[in-house]
Amino acid sequence: MGGESGAPAAEAAKTAAVEVDEERRAALLRRITEEGGFAFVSSAEKAAGGDLRAAEAAREMAWEQLHSGPWHEVVPAWRDAYAMACLHVAELRAGAGAGAGDRREALRALDMGLIMGGPLLRRDLDEAVQRIAACAEDVVVADGCKDKWREGISNNRDLAEVGKNYVCSEWKQELITFSQFLERVHSNNCPSNLTYLAQHPLFDQIQELRDDIMIPDYCFAGGGELRSLNAWFGPLGTVTPLHQDPHHNLFAQVIGRKYIRLYPASASESLYPHTESMLSNSSQVDLDNIDFTEFPKVENLDFFDCVLEEGEMLYIPPKWWHYVRSLSTSFSVSFWWSATAYPSEGA
Incomplete structure (x- = not known):
């Protein structure tokens, strides 16, 4: 009935x-x-x-x-x-x-x-x-995580691709297929034209991959709410210049190694943020080639740094300045979340 x-x-x-x-x-x-x-x-x-x-x-x-x-x-x-x-x-x-x-x-x-x-x-x-x-006859559903990820990223999906350091004049964005992106990653020997999938909503585009991502419990601390889940994928030498973000960030290193340097939010004035609104969260200071004559306040600033290895995560507080350089071919995942109240100073 x-x-x-x-x-x-x-x-x-x-x-x-x-x-x-x-x-x-x-x-x-x-x-x-x-x-x-x-x-x-x-x-x-x-x-x-x-x-x-x-x-x-x-x-x-x-x-x-x-x-x-x-x-x-x-x-x-x-x-x-x-x-x-x-x-x-x-x-x-x-x-x-x-x-x-x-x-x-x-x-x-x-x-x-x-x-x-x-x-x-x-x-x-x-x-x-x-x-x-x-219903695609040429798609083979494979068992095992590695096979599923390989299948998910190789099915001719189109993805946005970001070129070199976004504050450099030669930086550009392109729209290419993932297979083209992988070819560039493996063949690109020109440091000035590195191909980087940066802060990309990969898991929104390929659900097979999203199913393997577990949101860390930390993201829900203090009544937290996940704001963004992004992928970072590129070869040795890719750089995210010194900048700050508005949310809590758990940065997880899945493959490869990355060098990360952090400055507290209180150092903002000494890091010379860009005056243009589009880049106001980014520093004018190039940490790979610091001009102490132009940016003298940077020389004596204290900072924290580390090398993030595979399987490790780093918490980056809101408004903290951070610089990231890949030390090998690298895949990372960032979890941005907001909380009802930020942790107190020194917590």
């Missing part, structure tokens, strides 16, 4: 979810129309009817809007529109009779939607990734 009565209820819930989903998409298209995106809306409607060429066209139009100016000036609705177009492309690429190549292209489209798209359709993108990956 319970099973029979539960079936109609489940079907009704599913129908309601579909209706909500359609309402969200319709509302998004109305918003894009208000922004003058009539051609996008026309292509998106055709894509919803099964037209792959229209889906590709809609994705290209949204992509152009994402690159029409500085990122912070992009209208949020266009990010959601890009995600919608990526969903359409993926669904049509991975339809009945799709081959391995089509499924790879579908996953690529979904990954781009996760990276560049807005939050409106993120759950839809995640569900599509799981669905398409599950």
Whole structure:
């Protein structure tokens, strides 16, 4: 009896979810129309009817809007529109009779939607990734943690890549596939052009890897709440310049070794923070080549330093300045969290 009565209820819930989903998409298209995106809306409607060429066209139009100016000036609705177009492309690429190549292209489209798209359709993108990956004939589900991680990071996922030290003039950002990133890590012999996956939401993009991460209990101390979980992956010699962050930070070293130097928050004035708002949490002092003539207050400052080995974690308090250099190929995970009250001085 319970099973029979539960079936109609489940079907009704599913129908309601579909209706909500359609309402969200319709509302998004109305918003894009208000922004003058009539051609996008026309292509998106055709894509919803099964037209792959229209889906590709809609994705290209949204992509152009994402690159029409500085990122912070992009209208949020266009990010959601890009995600919608990526969903359409993926669904049509991975339809009945799709081959391995089509499924790879579908996953690529979904990954781009996760990276560049807005939050409106993120759950839809995640569900599509799981669905398409599950039916991919060329994906082998392996037992064992090492095999799962190798599988998760090699399935042609697109990830943001950060170049050299972000306060240097030659620094840049690129969007490359993870396989391309790994090739650079292994072949890059130029210290001025190191490839670094820095402060990256890798675990949001690859759920298989997130399942292996346990949040340390420390992050919940004092009524704490996790704010950010990020990965840091790169070769020997990558540097995160001297800077401070607003949250508590547990920095876990998974693979390799890193040198870390810390200055207390009270030393801020003597560390010459940048005056530009975008870099105000970063020091002008280059610890690899300190100019004591320009920055004399640094010379006699006390600091703490250590070499973080595999399997070790370091707690970095809020607003404490820290500099990090990899001493080998390295993979680290940072846990940012906030608490209801900061520990007292000297705690």
